[in-house]
Amino acid sequence: MNDDIETKIQAAVHDPQNVGEMSGADAIGTVGSENCGDMLRMWVKFKEEDGRKVIDKATFQAFGCQTAIAVASVATELIRGKTPAEALAMSGEELASPLGKLPPMKIHCAQLVEGALRDALGGEEAVAPASAP
Numbered sequence: 001m002n003d004d005i006e007t008k009i010q011a012a013v014h015d016p017q018n019v020g021e022m023s024g025a026d027a028i029g030t031v032g033s034e035n036c037g038d039m040l041r042m043w044v045k046f047k048e049e050d051g052r053k054v055i056d057k058a059t060f061q062a063f064g065c066q067t068a069i070a071v072a073s074v075a076t077e078l079i080r081g082k083t084p085a086e087a088l089a090m091s092g093e094e095l096a097s098p099l100g101k102l103p104p105m106k107i108h109c110a111q112l113v114e115g116a117l118r119d120a121l122g123g124e125e126a127v128a129p130a131s132a133p
């Protein structure tokens with residue numbers, strides 16, 4: 001892994017943004033990786049802005065590797081203010097883009113974040129806590 005991205009990952013892991021369960025979330029998504037067994041859960045809250053429904057805040061809990069934590073940290077910042085459709089259109093690599101280009105072996109870590117987001121936004125009506133894996 002190149003040093004720059006490693007430094008950014010370490011910085012994000014050291015001071016992750018938006019960590020923890022969100023009470024009153026509008027949507028919850030959980031996904032587990034088949035590659036490594038890691039798991040990530042994401043909570044999303046919406047708000048109305050200029051007549052559009054946008055993401056007000058997103059939080060996460062990761063039971064996984066440092067890269068997944070770092071990507072979730074930057075991704076939860078990145079999707080703020082986006083509509084659900086705009087957020088759903090983002091790939092794992094786009095969600096990880098503030099960190100730089102991930103090496104191929106780490107792409108699935110970003111896809112874990114993408115999967116949890118998709119699960120949350122796709123299952124928006126289901127506000128009940130996601131069932132444990």
Ligand code: FES
Nearest residue numbers: 036038065068109
């Ligand atoms: Fe499992 Fe990164 S190694 S998500």
